[in-house]
Amino acid sequence: MANDNTRDAGRPPGMADVARVAGVSAQTVSRALAGHPNVQAKTRAKVLVAVDQLGYRKNNAARVLSSGRSRSIGVVTLQTGFYSRTALTVGIERAADQAGYTVSTATTASLDTSAIEAALVRLSEQHVEGVILAVPLIHVSPRIEQLTSAVPTITVDGSRTAATEVVAVDQQSAARLATRHLLDLGHETVWHVAGPPEWLDAAGRSRGRRAALEEEGRSVPPELAGDWSPASGYRNGLILGRIPDVTAIFVASDEMAFGVVRALHELGRRVPSDISVVGVDDIPLAEYCSPSLTTVAQPFGRMGALAVDHLLRYITDPATPREPAAVEPTLVIRASTAPAPGTPTATSPPE
Numbered sequence: 001m002a003n004d005n006t007r008d009a010g011r012p013p014g015m016a017d018v019a020r021v022a023g024v025s026a027q028t029v030s031r032a033l034a035g036h037p038n039v040q041a042k043t044r045a046k047v048l049v050a051v052d053q054l055g056y057r058k059n060n061a062a063r064v065l066s067s068g069r070s071r072s073i074g075v076v077t078l079q080t081g082f083y084s085r086t087a088l089t090v091g092i093e094r095a096a097d098q099a100g101y102t103v104s105t106a107t108t109a110s111l112d113t114s115a116i117e118a119a120l121v122r123l124s125e126q127h128v129e130g131v132i133l134a135v136p137l138i139h140v141s142p143r144i145e146q147l148t149s150a151v152p153t154i155t156v157d158g159s160r161t162a163a164t165e166v167v168a169v170d171q172q173s174a175a176r177l178a179t180r181h182l183l184d185l186g187h188e189t190v191w192h193v194a195g196p197p198e199w200l201d202a203a204g205r206s207r208g209r210r211a212a213l214e215e216e217g218r219s220v221p222p223e224l225a226g227d228w229s230p231a232s233g234y235r236n237g238l239i240l241g242r243i244p245d246v247t248a249i250f251v252a253s254d255e256m257a258f259g260v261v262r263a264l265h266e267l268g269r270r271v272p273s274d275i276s277v278v279g280v281d282d283i284p285l286a287e288y289c290s291p292s293l294t295t296v297a298q299p300f301g302r303m304g305a306l307a308v309d310h311l312l313r314y315i316t317d318p319a320t321p322r323e324p325a326a327v328e329p330t331l332v333i334r335a336s337t338a339p340a341p342g343t344p345t346a347t348s349p350p351e
Contacts, residue, residue, distance in 0.1 A: 013054035022050035072102040073311060074123030076116060077134040079107045082228055082255065083283045084300060088134055088156065091304020099312055104128055111198055113141045120147040130311040132156060133164065136200045152314035154307045159200050165314070165322040167307045171201050174296040174329040175208025178250045178278040181294070181331055183216055185276065186340035187248035192223040193236045193260060195252040199228075205252050205280065226256045233259025240275075241267035247275055247340050254279035254286045254295055261289060261336070272338035282332050291335035298329055 019026040024043060032039045032047040039047075075092055077085055089105065096103045104126050106119035116135060123131055130152040137144065137159035145161050153164040160166045182190045192209050195202030206223060213220045224239060226232035233256030240246045241264045251257035257279030261271055269275050271291060279286060282297035306325060314320050 017054055018047060018050045021053060022046040070127040070129055071100060072104055072126065072128050073308070073315075074126065074128035074131045075103055075105045075134055076119045076123070076131065077105060077107055078111065079109050082253075084253075084281055084298070085134065087283075087300035088304050091301035092132060092134075092308055093304075094301070095305035095308035099308065101129075101308075101312070108135060111135060111138055113139050113144065117141065117143045117147065120144065124151065130154070130315045132307050132311060133159075136198065137161065138198050152311055152318065154311045154314075156303060156307050157200050160324075165310060166324040167303065167310055168324070168326060169201075169298050169303065169329050170326045171204030172208035172211065174280055174298070175205040175250065176212045177329060177331045178280065178296050179209045179212035181333070181337065182248040182250065182276055182278060183212070183218070185248075185337060186343035187276065188340070189213060189218045189221055190248045190250050191221045191240055191243075191246050193226050193233060193240075193249065193251045193256055194223045195256075196227050197225070202252055205250075209250055226252065228253050228255060230255050230259035230262075232256055234263045236260060237263025238267065240264075241269045248337075249275060249277050251277060251279050254281040254283045254289075254293060257293055257295070257336075258285070258289055261291075261293070272336050274341060276337040276340075278337060280329075286332075287334065289336070294334045294337040295332050296329045297332050299327060303327060 015026050015029050019029045022029065024046065028039065028043060029047055032044045073096055075089060077089060093103050104123060106122045108115040108119050116133075116137070120131065124147065128151065131148070131154070133148075133153060133155040134157065136157045137155065140159075140161050148161045148164050153161070155161075155164050155166050156168060179190045190209060190213060192206065194206050197203060209223075210220050224236040226236055233251060236256075237260035240249055240260070249260060251260050257277055261277055264271050264275055264277075271277055277293070279293050279295040280298065282295045286293040286295050306327065310325060314322075
């Protein structure tokens with residue numbers, strides 16, 4: 001076996017170093033780490049010794065070689081500061097930790113197919129036993145199909161590939177809850193500030209709101225487009241607040257709803273005396289909005305735990321049927337909604 005005299009002291013060991021110490025080619029090391037069936041047991045053992053000696057990915061690669069298990073799962077998520085993504089990831093990490101698994105996260109800067117492919121490849125190279133896709137799959141490429149077929153995969157936003165299972169909140173149900181709540185308060189119709197159309201969650205909420213209005217024979221006002229940010233809610237609130245007929249607004253996220261409420265206040269439109277507002281998510285700040293925000297709660301922590309539970313079942317038994325799991329949202333009524341102006345039960349609560 002060769003020694004490690006040629007490696008720079010300050011450089012972390014690489015695959016070539018492992019190959020040199022083990023006396024094999026870098027390609028053989030790669031195949032050994034990937035569990036290739038054509039690698040002989042004695043060769044695999046030499047690679048394992050070299051990995052251990054050099055500390056090359058010791059905590060992961062050596063464990064995979066010796067046991068065939070990495071005890072880790074991967075999460076693909078978008079680079080964002082939005083609460084929903086953070087809360088979901090926390091729920092995944094807690095559930096994985098309780099099950100004795102670590103979590104490797106691969107973030108993407110965009111929802112482009114190539115970016116998602118690259119994230120899946122990074123996780124595959126870390127030998128994760130399963131993957132949770134926490135991004136919408138707008139387009140499913142053959143490469144994504146291949147990658148998600150090679151390792152058990154769960155999606156949590158309603159999109160899926162041929163080999164994945166969906167664990168998701170019923171977003172149309174969420175929109176129906178919000179819309180019907182406002183209609184039950186006597187509002188003639190409900191305006192909508194939607195999320196980005198490329199997000200399946202946003203599309204589902206748009207469909208649910210439209211369906212609820214059409215079922216009641218109400219007019220369907222055009223929706224305004226947001227990008228999940230409070231700033232986009234604020235911009236749309238400035239538009240809606242200048243339309244005299246607007247008395248009820250369903251906003252596709254709490255963070256956008258905060259911006260809508262701010263704009264209405266600045267325009268002198270009282271919430272909820274003049275205009276009622278409903279959000280989605282029930283993030284912790286919703287209760288402390290002024291007025292406190294009526295919203296449709298999404299159990300992000302429970303979603304993360306459920307995704308981990310389903311994923312570990314498929315890791316343990318790959319033959320487990322892949323059946324979608326829907327989580328029902330709940331309406332949380334607070335002070336931002338009230339009977340429509342002019343109805344017999346309408347009051348003017350203090351601001």
